[in-house]
Structure formats: C-alpha cells, structure tokens
Amino acid sequence: MAAEGLFNRPLSVRLRGPGCQERRLDVRVNIELLSISNPVHRKDLAVRLTNDADPFFLYNLVISEEDFQSLKSQQGLLVDFSAFPQKFIDLLQQCIHEQNKDIPRFLLQLVSSTSDLDHTPVSLNIVETNPFKHLTHLSLKFLPGNDAEIKKFLANCLKCLKEDKMILEEKLKKTEEDLTRQLSYTQQ
Amino acid sequence: MAAEGLFNRPLSVRLRGPGCQERRLDVRVNIELLSISNPVHRKDLAVRLTNDADPFFLYNLVISEEDFQSLKSQQGLLVDFSAFPQKFIDLLQQCIHEQNKDIPRFLLQLVSSTSDLDHTPVSLNIVETNPFKHLTHLSLKFLPGNDAEIKKFLANCLKCLKEDKMILEEKLKKTEEDLTRQLSYTQQ
Structure with missing residues (x-):
C-alpha cells in the first residue's frame, strides 16, 4: 500500500x-x-x-x-x-x-x-x-x-520526530564547525 | 503518585x-x-x-x-x-x-x-x-x-522528544546568532 x-x-x-x-x-x-x-x-x-x-x-x-x-x-x-x-x-x-x-x-x-x-x-x-x-x-x-490505532499513530510520530531531531543535531554540529572555522580564519 | x-x-x-x-x-x-x-x-x-x-x-x-x-x-x-x-x-x-x-x-x-x-x-x-x-x-x-499501556508510553516518549527538539532548535538559533555576531565583530 x-x-x-x-x-x-x-x-x-x-x-x-x-x-x-x-x-x-x-x-x-x-x-x-x-x-x-x-x-x-x-x-x-x-x-x-x-x-x-x-x-x-x-x-x-x-x-x-x-x-x-x-x-x-x-x-x-x-x-x-x-x-x-x-x-x-x-x-x-x-x-x-x-x-x-x-x-x-x-x-x-x-x-x-x-x-x-x-x-x-x-x-x-x-x-x-x-x-x-x-x-x-x-x-x-x-x-x-482505538488503542491499537493510536499506538500505531504515535509510533509513527515518534519515528518522524526522531528523524527531525537527528537532522537538527547534524545541522547544529555543522553550523558550529562552519562558523568556528570562519571565525578562526578571520581572526588570523 | x-x-x-x-x-x-x-x-x-x-x-x-x-x-x-x-x-x-x-x-x-x-x-x-x-x-x-x-x-x-x-x-x-x-x-x-x-x-x-x-x-x-x-x-x-x-x-x-x-x-x-x-x-x-x-x-x-x-x-x-x-x-x-x-x-x-x-x-x-x-x-x-x-x-x-x-x-x-x-x-x-x-x-x-x-x-x-x-x-x-x-x-x-x-x-x-x-x-x-x-x-x-x-x-x-x-x-x-497492552495497547493502552503502549499508547501511554509512546505519548510520553513523544512529549520528551518534542521538548528535546525544542531545546535543540533554540540552541541552534543561539549558536548561529552568537557565532555570526562574533564573526561580524571580528571582520570589522
């Protein structure tokens, strides 16, 4: 399906x-x-x-x-x-x-x-x-x-939210790295 | 309780x-x-x-x-x-x-x-x-x-994960702002 x-x-x-x-x-x-x-x-x-x-x-x-x-x-x-x-x-x-x-x-x-x-x-x-x-x-x-349908729906929400969180964590890491590099480059 | x-x-x-x-x-x-x-x-x-x-x-x-x-x-x-x-x-x-x-x-x-x-x-x-x-x-x-217990457990996971995500979004925003400010200050 x-x-x-x-x-x-x-x-x-x-x-x-x-x-x-x-x-x-x-x-x-x-x-x-x-x-x-x-x-x-x-x-x-x-x-x-x-x-x-x-x-x-x-x-x-x-x-x-x-x-x-x-x-x-x-x-x-x-x-x-x-x-x-x-x-x-x-x-x-x-x-x-x-x-x-x-x-x-x-x-x-x-x-x-x-x-x-x-x-x-x-x-x-x-x-x-x-x-x-x-x-x-x-x-x-x-x-x-019913409980089974709500359970299935919540599991799917959880999956999507975990993916969002992972993307956000990677973005934060990349942003910190990028800007720290730019900063140290500018300070030189 | x-x-x-x-x-x-x-x-x-x-x-x-x-x-x-x-x-x-x-x-x-x-x-x-x-x-x-x-x-x-x-x-x-x-x-x-x-x-x-x-x-x-x-x-x-x-x-x-x-x-x-x-x-x-x-x-x-x-x-x-x-x-x-x-x-x-x-x-x-x-x-x-x-x-x-x-x-x-x-x-x-x-x-x-x-x-x-x-x-x-x-x-x-x-x-x-x-x-x-x-x-x-x-x-x-x-x-x-049972389904009702799993449903309750997943709702709680979802609540915690949403809070984590919000904290992460705020941290990303703050990191971008801080480093951008430092960068523009250094470049002046």
Missing part, C-alpha cells in the same frame, strides 16, 4: 456538543490517497484528525470509491471521486483564510453527540454562514481511533 | 525462546520507585523494558512490598525491600561491565515461552557463569504491555 500525502495542516475548529459551550480547538487535518493493489487495484481517501497538543486525540475516516457514491447522493455532491479530494482541500483552504476573522464566512465545526469527545463518532462540517443561513457544504463522519 | 527514576539505560540482553537460536537485543531497562499515598502510603518498584528501535516493545513489572516478600522467599534473597533496588542496579551494572566480553561472567537473559516475543510474559534473568555452572542471581517476570 502506497500513501500520497495531499494535505497536512492544523486548522481551528469549533467544537460543539450537547449541553456544552462551543469552544475552539486546533485540529490537524491529514488527507492521504491510499493506493491498494491487493486483491484489486483501488484508491481510498484517508482523512485523519489529530491534535498536536493531545497525543490521544485521533479520528479516522476512510472513503472508498463505493463509499463516495453514497456520500455523493446523500449530500448532493456534483463532483466525482477523483475530483473530490481537491474540492475538499479547497474548502479547507477557505476555512484557513477566514479562521482569524471575527465573523468568518467559512468555518469548520466538529460536532460530537456527547458533551466531551469521549470515544464517540464525530462529524466534521464545513459551514458557510451567509446573511440568511448556515449552509453545510460538506459533513464527514469520523470514528475515534 | 510521584516517580523517582533510579536507572534508565539500554543493555544488551540474550533473547531465548523454545526452538529458536539465541540472539542479542538492546533492551532499555527503566527502574522507578513509585510513591503512592492513596489509600495508604506505600512504595512500589516499577521496572519497564523497552527497545529504542521498536516502539511496540514494552514489558512491565511492578513489585510492591508484599510482592517482594514472596519473591524474596522464592529466590532466597537476603536483602529487604528498601535495599533491593540498589542491589538490582548493582547486578545490572555488572552485566554492563561485562557485555562486550566474549565470555561475560555476568549476563542478562530474556526468556520467552514462545519462539517470538508475541505478547506472552517473559523472564529477565541475571546469570553468572562460572567454570562449574550458570547461577541465576535474579529472575523477574514481566508482563507484555
């Missing part, structure tokens, strides 16, 4: 649940296109929601081409599966563009059926607010990651 | 299982003294085995003062609970001291009841080899971590 990264950024979302005040949360949205060749060749769209400040926050959605057909008919979408990822990213970009405004025209909502995000499915909604009403452009349902 | 770190180092262990060749593995041994005050004040000794190269490798052992009494009688130990951690560390230090020798006098064995370390309990043995026999100084039984 090969994964092609399409989008990976933290976005400000508004968290809503029954009986609790709306609050803001930075949620990292990761979108990947998975190429699976066994048993038949197909592509799945994998969307992951995480929170850089909370290692246990993990929600997943995988949309196959078949899943997309029902999503398309349910939500009256007019694009096909191949065009959907870019359209989704365009909508997220519009939310980013508006996220520091007092009254954003586009915003991301994360809606939970419980008052705290306690291992229940959540919906990620992209909502446009115009003078007349709230228009939901897209609503995607995510499942909370 | 407060934790006092007593030992945290990777050690070379010899992995043994039924029907498989002995192989070497670097296992990080972490020893902590946990102070628990609720419902009554007590101290537990927590030992954790991990592998820096395998994020899913996790084995735990928690020894309470009561557990220690049965361990003491089973293995004929002559120290009491308060002296045990240091004695255990002394034995590990002897293994470290000998681990690069062809014929080490002290070595660590990790014995599994299955051919691969597949979520089954393991025994960590500290074995002295003299011309006559193998003497097991200590044998401790560890339970494999």
